[in-house]
Amino acid sequence: MAQTDTVTRILDTAEVLFAERGFAETSLRTITSKAKVNLAAVNYHFGSKKALIQAVFARYLDPFTERFHATLDTLEREYDGRPIPLEVLLENMARTVLEVPAERNSLKVFMRLLGLAYTQAQGHLRGYIQQHYGSVFTRFTELVRRATPELPDAERFWRLHFMLGTVIFTLSGLDALRDIAEKDYGEHVSVRDLIRRLRPVVVAGMNAPLPEPPRAVAV
Amino acid sequence: MAQTDTVTRILDTAEVLFAERGFAETSLRTITSKAKVNLAAVNYHFGSKKALIQAVFARYLDPFTERFHATLDTLEREYDGRPIPLEVLLENMARTVLEVPAERNSLKVFMRLLGLAYTQAQGHLRGYIQQHYGSVFTRFTELVRRATPELPDAERFWRLHFMLGTVIFTLSGLDALRDIAEKDYGEHVSVRDLIRRLRPVVVAGMNAPLPEPPRAVAV
DNA sequence: CAACGTTTCAAACAGCCGTTTATCAGCAGG
DNA sequence: CCTGCTGATAAACGGCTGTTTGAAACGTTG
Numbered sequence: 001m002a003q004t005d006t007v008t009r010i011l012d013t014a015e016v017l018f019a020e021r022g023f024a025e026t027s028l029r030t031i032t033s034k035a036k037v038n039l040a041a042v043n044y045h046f047g048s049k050k051a052l053i054q055a056v057f058a059r060y061l062d063p064f065t066e067r068f069h070a071t072l073d074t075l076e077r078e079y080d081g082r083p084i085p086l087e088v089l090l091e092n093m094a095r096t097v098l099e100v101p102a103e104r105n106s107l108k109v110f111m112r113l114l115g116l117a118y119t120q121a122q123g124h125l126r127g128y129i130q131q132h133y134g135s136v137f138t139r140f141t142e143l144v145r146r147a148t149p150e151l152p153d154a155e156r157f158w159r160l161h162f163m164l165g166t167v168i169f170t171l172s173g174l175d176a177l178r179d180i181a182e183k184d185y186g187e188h189v190s191v192r193d194l195i196r197r198l199r200p201v202v203v204a205g206m207n208a209p210l211p212e213p214p215r216a217v218a219v
Numbered sequence: 220m221a222q223t224d225t226v227t228r229i230l231d232t233a234e235v236l237f238a239e240r241g242f243a244e245t246s247l248r249t250i251t252s253k254a255k256v257n258l259a260a261v262n263y264h265f266g267s268k269k270a271l272i273q274a275v276f277a278r279y280l281d282p283f284t285e286r287f288h289a290t291l292d293t294l295e296r297e298y299d300g301r302p303i304p305l306e307v308l309l310e311n312m313a314r315t316v317l318e319v320p321a322e323r324n325s326l327k328v329f330m331r332l333l334g335l336a337y338t339q340a341q342g343h344l345r346g347y348i349q350q351h352y353g354s355v356f357t358r359f360t361e362l363v364r365r366a367t368p369e370l371p372d373a374e375r376f377w378r379l380h381f382m383l384g385t386v387i388f389t390l391s392g393l394d395a396l397r398d399i400a401e402k403d404y405g406e407h408v409s410v411r412d413l414i415r416r417l418r419p420v421v422v423a424g425m426n427a428p429l430p431e432p433p434r435a436v437a438v
Numbered sequence: 439c440a441a442c443g444t445t446t447c448a449a450a451c452a453g454c455c456g457t458t459t460a461t462c463a464g465c466a467g468g
Numbered sequence: 469c470c471t472g473c474t475g476a477t478a479a480a481c482g483g484c485t486g487t488t489t490g491a492a493a494c495g496t497t498g
């Protein structure tokens with residue numbers, strides 16, 4: 001039991017520190033001292049710092065993908081071949097995203113990590129995530145395709161990433177934004193509040209009119 | 220003239236490397252060796268690595284804020300007190316963003332840097348940017364407020380940041396996304412192309428219907 | 439009890455980091 | 469001519485990095 005204790009204590013500490021400062025800016029010494037664990041424990045249990053970073057992600061993404069697949073299974077059974085409306089798809093994804101970290105730690109940490117995975121160099125991480133969790137994303141986008149048949153494929157691809165940017169950027173920079181909002185509007189904003197505000201914006205963005213075709217290329 | 224040459228050579232090299240790898244992951248030795256400059260030159264001309272980072276941003280943001288203020292002056296004169304439509308505001312901001320880096324380097328670098336400023340730890344940078352360039356942002360948001368009088372202040376605040384996230388996230392992760400898009404749809408995407416696609420999405424997001432009020436708080 | 443594999447621990451490793459120092463070249467004005 | 473100043477340069481500074489080592493402590497199994 002002692003080694004499990006050490007492993008989880010390292011993971012718990014590491015995910016918070018990574019989320020706060022990024023990967024390169026968080027040293028193993030900072031992690032191990034704050035976790036009250038010997039420095040060598042990380043290399044003993046995980047092998048390397050890279051492997052620790054991946055393990056931190058796996059602890060969030062494994063249960064997420066499992067639940068999300070199950071959710072999509074239920075939806076597909078329920079709609080029985082008919083396309084699932086975009087709002088329903090987004091609603092269920094949001095619910096799954098909210099459920100998973102609630103059991104462990106704050107949603108904020110999860111979102112910060114996702115944002116870092118995109119923006120920090122860490123090439124190994126992008127590869128790892130794509131390799132391990134690409135399938136659930138592919139499945140989701142295929143369902144979105146059936147929900148928005150009027151959109152050209154390329155347009156939908158870009159709009160999905162626009163919306164991904166909206167969500168990840170907002171939730172990962174949440175602390176800073178929340179401070180400003182609280183100061184300017186005296187209003188405390190919870191994550192659930194933010195998701196409530198995000199939904200109509202995302203739906204409207206996906207359903208926006210098509211852009212005018214590039215000039216000087218008209219037939 | 221020799222020292223100017225050294226300074227600009229450092230800045231040119233640093234901005235590219237920062238954009239590629241982030242701040243912490245880019246060492247002064249990497250910068251100076253690639254720029255063919257002595258290691259001590261950075262500390263001599265800029266004082267510290269932090270100051271170099273700020274100088275890299277200033278070289279983009281100074282001309283941007285100047286031009287954007289001028290653009291807003293023209294618009295305000297043209298509309299003479301009447302609110303400037305949201306589309307016009309966005310259109311002009313996009314044009315200014317496109318103009319400035321075109322004279323120096325790629326827009327991609329500029330956008331990557333903006334994204335990093337938000338997501339990398341670097342507390343000093345956020346403070347520096349807010350202090351030096353907050354005024355133009357405040358002016359812009361005030362014009363947006365007049366363009367969208369029906370939006371509650373808090374809602375507009377959040378939607379502006381949603382859209383900021385969309386743009387910065389997309390353009391800063393552009394290389395990776397472009398690779399995927401090119402592979403999947405065989406279609407090469409220029410930055411101008413992307414901005415053309417972004418516009419209707421951003422407008423629709425800002426004009427989305429208001430979210431339903433939080434449950435169980437109804438009067 | 440003894441031998442075992444597993445986990446912890448302190449110490450050391452080589453390497454890179456940002457910054458500082460001291461020396462030297464080139465050029466200006468007295 | 470020489471004194472001062474600006475900038476370039478090589479070398480060194482202390483400190484922090486991820487990783488490895490070998491020995492000690494542990495609990496389990498024979």
